[in-house]
Amino acid sequence: MEIESVKVIKLKKEYMNSMEGQNKLVNIINGDINCEELIKYEISDYTISEIFREDYYIKNYQDDKEYKKERAVHALLFGVSDFNYTYSAWETEIGIENQAEEQIAERVVQMWGIAPEDKEEIEMIASSFANHDNLALRYMSVENIERVISDLENLDVLSVCRSIEKELNLQGISFDEISEGDIEFINSLKEFFKEAVKDRSGIVYALSDSCDFYEED
Numbered sequence: 001m002e003i004e005s006v007k008v009i010k011l012k013k014e015y016m017n018s019m020e021g022q023n024k025l026v027n028i029i030n031g032d033i034n035c036e037e038l039i040k041y042e043i044s045d046y047t048i049s050e051i052f053r054e055d056y057y058i059k060n061y062q063d064d065k066e067y068k069k070e071r072a073v074h075a076l077l078f079g080v081s082d083f084n085y086t087y088s089a090w091e092t093e094i095g096i097e098n099q100a101e102e103q104i105a106e107r108v109v110q111m112w113g114i115a116p117e118d119k120e121e122i123e124m125i126a127s128s129f130a131n132h133d134n135l136a137l138r139y140m141s142v143e144n145i146e147r148v149i150s151d152l153e154n155l156d157v158l159s160v161c162r163s164i165e166k167e168l169n170l171q172g173i174s175f176d177e178i179s180e181g182d183i184e185f186i187n188s189l190k191e192f193f194k195e196a197v198k199d200r201s202g203i204v205y206a207l208s209d210s211c212d213f214y215e216e217d
Contacts, residue, residue: 007206010037010196023092029206048182055164067144072151079138079205138205
């Protein structure tokens with residue numbers, strides 16, 4: 001997946017450990033409800049995010065679950081590890097843990113208007129709805145946020161970015177000029193992180209390969 005859009009969401013405990021909270025998180029990601037504790041950006045808005053995205057893929061950081069100092073800015077932009085839901089999509093939808101197949105089938109019939117006797121179609125829809133979204137959700141714990149903040153305090157982000165840019169230029173990948181707005185953007189993310197740590201809150205990243213996240217009302 002080629003990351004195009006990112007939503008960085010301050011994670012409340014209820015999003016992790018309650019079915020209602022998890023459902024709220026899904027609705028925030030989908031833009032169905034507002035969330036003030038959120039930063040949303042398109043990768044193309046900032047040259048610096050485009051540069052670090054290319055490096056992120058080249059170094060396979062999306063598959064590396066362990067935070068390292070050299071990936072501080074990558075972590076800031078795209079998280080550290082996959083986000084693990086506590087409840088399945090069907091548990092959240094129906095509001096019951098470990099629901100029976102019959103309950104899922106009944107909900108499929110209600111939601112999609114499938115004929116009850118069309119078992120094959122019901123089973124196909126039920127299986128496709130097993131995962132929450134087609135978005136790649138990433139996560140960063142409070143502990144990793146603290147490490148990222150600490151590492152960034154002693155890091156010249158612009159110098160690191162220019163060094164990576166030179167490496168990518170040698171591979172035929174070019175970018176627009178880095179602007180003051182890029183640095184302001186990185187600083188705004190850092191401040192967002194610092195506020196999350198004050199609340200002892202982790203961060204969830206909703207990564208999309210399209211630029212059409214639903215707009216909040």
